Amino acid sequence: MNKWIKLAFRNILRNRRRSLVTLMAIGVGFSAISLFRGYVDHTYYGLRESAVRGEGLGHLIIYKAGWHEKGKSDPEKYMFSKQEVETTTKLIMEENDVILATPQIQVTGMVSNGTVSTIFIAQGVVPKDDRTIKGAWNSFRPINGAGLNEKKVFGVEAAQDLAKYLNFVPGKDGVVLANTMSGQMNALDIEVAGVFDSGSDATNDKYMRVTFDFAQSLIDTQMAERIVVLLDDWTKTEKFRDVLLVKLSRAGINCEIKTWNEMSLFYSKVRGMFDMIFMFLFSIVLVIVVMSTVNTMGMAVLERTREIGTLRALGLKRRGVSYLFAMEGGLLGVIGSLVGVILHVGAWALIRWLSPTYIPPGVSTPVPLIVNLVPEVLFILTVFLILLSLMAAIIPARRAAKQNVVAALGHV
Amino acid sequence: MALIEMNNIKKDYFLGETVVHALQGIDLKIDKGEFVGIWGPSGSGKTTLLNLIGAIDEPSSGNLSIGGKDIRSLSDNRRSELRNETIGYIFQGFNLVPVLSALENVMLPLQIKGVSMKEAKTKSMSRLEEVGLGEFIRHRPSKMSGGQQQRVAIARALVNDPSLVIADEPTANLDSETARMIIGIMRDLNEKDKITFIFSTHDQRLLNRVKRLVRLEDGRIVNGGIKQ
Numbered sequence: 001m002n003k004w005i006k007l008a009f010r011n012i013l014r015n016r017r018r019s020l021v022t023l024m025a026i027g028v029g030f031s032a033i034s035l036f037r038g039y040v041d042h043t044y045y046g047l048r049e050s051a052v053r054g055e056g057l058g059h060l061i062i063y064k065a066g067w068h069e070k071g072k073s074d075p076e077k078y079m080f081s082k083q084e085v086e087t088t089t090k091l092i093m094e095e096n097d098v099i100l101a102t103p104q105i106q107v108t109g110m111v112s113n114g115t116v117s118t119i120f121i122a123q124g125v126v127p128k129d130d131r132t133i134k135g136a137w138n139s140f141r142p143i144n145g146a147g148l149n150e151k152k153v154f155g156v157e158a159a160q161d162l163a164k165y166l167n168f169v170p171g172k173d174g175v176v177l178a179n180t181m182s183g184q185m186n187a188l189d190i191e192v193a194g195v196f197d198s199g200s201d202a203t204n205d206k207y208m209r210v211t212f213d214f215a216q217s218l219i220d221t222q223m224a225e226r227i228v229v230l231l232d233d234w235t236k237t238e239k240f241r242d243v244l245l246v247k248l249s250r251a252g253i254n255c256e257i258k259t260w261n262e263m264s265l266f267y268s269k270v271r272g273m274f275d276m277i278f279m280f281l282f283s284i285v286l287v288i289v290v291m292s293t294v295n296t297m298g299m300a301v302l303e304r305t306r307e308i309g310t311l312r313a314l315g316l317k318r319r320g321v322s323y324l325f326a327m328e329g330g331l332l333g334v335i336g337s338l339v340g341v342i343l344h345v346g347a348w349a350l351i352r353w354l355s356p357t358y359i360p361p362g363v364s365t366p367v368p369l370i371v372n373l374v375p376e377v378l379f380i381l382t383v384f385l386i387l388l389s390l391m392a393a394i395i396p397a398r399r400a401a402k403q404n405v406v407a408a409l410g411h412v
Numbered sequence: 413m414a415l416i417e418m419n420n421i422k423k424d425y426f427l428g429e430t431v432v433h434a435l436q437g438i439d440l441k442i443d444k445g446e447f448v449g450i451w452g453p454s455g456s457g458k459t460t461l462l463n464l465i466g467a468i469d470e471p472s473s474g475n476l477s478i479g480g481k482d483i484r485s486l487s488d489n490r491r492s493e494l495r496n497e498t499i500g501y502i503f504q505g506f507n508l509v510p511v512l513s514a515l516e517n518v519m520l521p522l523q524i525k526g527v528s529m530k531e532a533k534t535k536s537m538s539r540l541e542e543v544g545l546g547e548f549i550r551h552r553p554s555k556m557s558g559g560q561q562q563r564v565a566i567a568r569a570l571v572n573d574p575s576l577v578i579a580d581e582p583t584a585n586l587d588s589e590t591a592r593m594i595i596g597i598m599r600d601l602n603e604k605d606k607i608t609f610i611f612s613t614h615d616q617r618l619l620n621r622v623k624r625l626v627r628l629e630d631g632r633i634v635n636g637g638i639k640q
Contacts (some may be wrong), residue, residue, distance in 0.1 A: 003523050010511035310507040313468050314568075315496020315524045317489050405468040409503070 008327040011300065012335070018296055023336045025292040026385060029285035030340020034381055035347055036281055038371040040274045046367070047271070048234060051264035053137035054199055056104070056123060056130060056209075058228035059237045060244065061263055062088065065254045067225070076181055079223035088227055088253055092244060097232050102129035103224035105215045109178030111158075111190075111208065113166040120162065120176065122208035124215020126150075133230055145170030145194030153214050155193030160364070161205035163195040170194060176210075180220035188218050197364055200266070204364050234260075266362075289336075289385060293329050293392035301325065301400040308400050309408025318401040325400050329393020333386035340385070341378055348373050413480055415576060415608055416442040416465055421474035423460050423631075434460040436631040438474070442624075444575060445606040447599065449619055452628035458612035459580055461628065465610060466499055466578045467491050479575065496525055500569030502579035502611075506561040508553040508568075514540060514560075515549035518567045525572065539567040543597055559590030566597060570607070577601075579611035583618055595621055 012019050051057050063071070064078045071078040080088065085103045092101040105124035110117050127148035131138075149155055156176075158168050168174065170192050177187045190210075198207045216222060231240055241257045248255050261267050301308070308321055316324075348371050357366035423435040434457045442448055442465075450458050463469035464476055467483055476483045479498055486494065500521075501507075508517045515536055522532035540549055543563040553561050562582065569577050579598070583591035595618050602609050613619060627635035 003519075003529065007509075007512065014511060306505075306507065307509060310501075310503070310509070311520070311524075312492070313466065313495060313501050314521045315492050315494075317492045319489075320524065406463050409468070409507075 004324060004327060005331070008324060008331050011304075011324075011328055012331055015299070015303075018299065019332070022292045022296040022332055023339055026289050026333060026336025026389065027339030027343055029288050030337055030381055030385055031343035031347060033278075033282055033285050034340065034344045034374075034377055035371055036278060037377045037381075038344070038348065038374055039369075040278060041372040041374050041377070042370040043274065044267075044271060045372070047264070047267045048260070049137060049140075050199055051260045051267050052230075052234065053134050054141065055264065056125060056133050056228065057260045057263050058102075058133055059231045059234055059260050060229040060241055061258045061260070062092075062227040062229065062244070062248070062255050063225070063258065065256050067256065071225075075225075076221070076223065079221070079225055080227065082222050082224075084253065085224045085227065087251065088248060088255075091247055091251055091253075092227070092229055095240070095243070097236055097240065099230040099232055100129055100132055101227055101229045102126050102133075103212060103226070104228050105212060105219070105221075105223075105225045107178050107210070107215050107219055109176055109218070111162070111166065112175045112177070113168065113172070114175070116166055118162065118165060119206055120158075120208045121203075121206050122156070122176075122210045122215065124210050124212045126212045129228075130209070133228070141197045141199060143194040143196045145192065147194040148209060148211055149193065150211065152191070152193065153211050153217075154188065154190050155211070156190045156214070157194040157196050157209040158192055159198045159204045159207035160195055161201075162207065163192070165205065168192045168195065176208075176218060178218050180218075181223075182220065184220070186218055186220060188214070190214075199364060201362055201364050237261075286388065289333075289388055290392045293332055293389045294395060296332065297325055297329050297393045297396035298399075300328065301396045304400075305403065305408050305411035308403055309405050309411065312403075312405045313409065321401040322394070322397040325397030326390055326393045329397070330386055330390040332393075333389025334382075336389065337382040337385045341382070344378065345373070347371070414441040415444045415446075415479060416440065416610075417475070417477045418464070419475040421464065421471045421476055423457075423464065423469070424472045434631055435464075435471070438631075438633055440626065440633060440636065442608065442610060444608055445602070446608050446610075447602045447621075447623040448608075448610045448626060449622035449624070450610065450612045450626045450628060451614065451619060452634075456628040457631040458628055460631075462578050462580050462610065462612055465576075466501060467495050496521055497572060498575055500572065500574040500577040502562070502565050502569050502577065502582045504581040504584045506553070506558070506565045506585075508561055508564055510553050513550050513552055514545060514556065514564045514567075517553070517564055518571050521568060521572045536567070536571055539571045540564070542570075543567045557590075558586050559593065562586060562590070562594055563597065566594070566601075570601065574607065576608045576610065579609065581613055581615075582611055583613065583615045588617075591615060591617060 052059060064080060067078040089101045092098055107122050107124060111120040127150050143157060148157055172192045174190050175187055176190055177185060180186045198204045237259050241259060245257055351369060351371050356369045358369055359366050418438050418440040421435055421438040425432040425434055450461060452458055464471055467478060518536035518539055519532045522535060540546055543566050545560060545563050548560060583594055598609055599621055601607050626633055
């Protein structure tokens with residue numbers, strides 16, 4: 001085995017320039033895919049954190065069955081009562097992998113500083129639970145001000161563009177108006193407890209966060225729209241949806257459970273786009289690698305025809321000739337992938353060192369360009385490109401093996 | 413039993429629509445330990461005959477057996493094994509693998525056979541010393557003279573202890589002195605180890621030392637007598 005690998009390796013070094021071009025094609029292709037994958041990996045992580053923590057969706061969002069279809073027209077029927085919230089929360093918290101389950105309510109209406117008014121969409125959250133959900137996200141997008149507090153029920157957090165429009169700064173007063181569940185107009189005084197960046201241009205001019213109790217008072221209800229569940233690991237999301245559905249159904253709670261990615265349209269759209277770009281890039285690299293390897297091995301077969309004849313005359317079987325050339329293709333894949341890993345690590349280190357930032361479309365502030373170093377991706381890509389190079393070498397290898405010995409020996 | 417037995421062997425080549433009758437009814441028997449020269453003008457069929465004896469080509473018709481085995485009945489794999497185990501080749505252009513050292517070139521047939529690295533090395537070293545190249549084992553072909561390369565090719569042809577060595581114009585690319593040395597080595601091996609040598613040549617020095625001379629003309633044997 002060793003001797004044939006040695007021979008294959010030396011054969012690769014025969015035409016160094018050609019082999020170098022092939023190795024660079026494989027290496028650059030490898031690093032292009034792996035760097036993009038690393039970038040996408042971090043972007044998915046960022047979008048996931050943004051949805052789960054930034055938007056406060058948690059990992060699972062539990063609604064009463066039918067909320068999405070008819071909840072807007074008959075909210076009382078499709079919201080959780082106080083008793084249901086307590087029962088459901090208790091059942092969910094029995095699970096070891098659940099960090100918290102908390103009720104939320106969404107209200108919309110008008111907000112005014114006394115002079116100017118505009119629309120708002122507010123999330124009614126339990127401040128303590130919201131801080132748990134936000135976790136480290138608060139250090140990424142810190143709130144200007146003290147933030148929500150259970151003791152100051154009328155304190156609100158306003159998104160930065162909304163705050164700017166209404167001239168809201170922490171400590172300043174205002175008024176919110178909204179329809180109660182029974183259709184009456186209700187107005188409540190507020191005090192700005194914080195200003196935050198929602199992260200999106202589309203929501204920065206209308207988002208607010210209010211305490212859960214305040215939201216209930218504003219629309220005059222004791223009910224909750226949804227229960228948000230935070231898990232200790234996002235990868236358990238799908239599994240837990242099924243677990244909770246069964247458990248809550250057995251307890252007589254008729255509900256529907258959405259996952260964070262189902263609720264975050266932005267995440268789904270960006271992921272769809274990136275997946276498509278990845279496939280496109282992957283296809284291009286695939287074609288380049290196959291063409292380069294086929295060309296290199298094809299030329300090698302042509303140039304070494306007489307040598308193939310000699311090896312056959314010495315007793316090497318057809319299978320042996322195929323094996324030798326396929327091994328050379330595979331070796332090109334191994335070395336090319338190694339070059340790719342080196343390029344990837346080099347680019348990764350450079351990006352970390354330079355720490356560049358950019359503003360993605362629809363995002364309000366610059367975000368750092370981060371490329372993750374994902375060992376699994378590098379490993380899978382290495383295996384894939386080795387197999388691909390090996391497969392690409394099979395066509396020329398078979399051609400080499402099929403040659404007539406006499407004709408091969410007479411080749412000039 | 414003759415080592416090589418050919419009965420009414422014919423070999424035709426097709427060049428487009430033209431049929432070239434390279435061999436036209438060859439009857440030949442060669443016993444073990446013979447030192448046979450095949451000569452004749454260019455195009456007389458010498459190389460074609462050697463290719464058939466060497467089992468790298470098939471006759472168009474007729475019977476050919478090597479060591480009692482009917483060549484036409486063997487599969488490609490079995491024929492490869494026969495070549496590896498029974499036949500050694502010496503080519504006019506040496507045909508050494510340029511990326512391998514002298515020692516590695518000689519080891520090739522043994523490695524194809526599946527012999528262990530250690531055994532292959534020992535045997536190859538011994539053959540290289542036998543042809544006077546014990547000090548050149550690490551040299552690549554490009555760093556060796558024509559004569560040295562041909563001696564490596566001889567060592568390679570002999571390393572599997574074949575019963576038959578086929579050489580196609582083995583001295584054609586060599587100067588007189590080197591050619592004489594190569595002829596001497598082949599003749600010694602024939603005398604000492606009783607290895608059968610069959611070669612094609614135009615070289616009178618080589619023809620003078622053969623035991624048997626087969627003369628070909630237009631694909632036919634015109635003289636197959638024994639020369640002492």
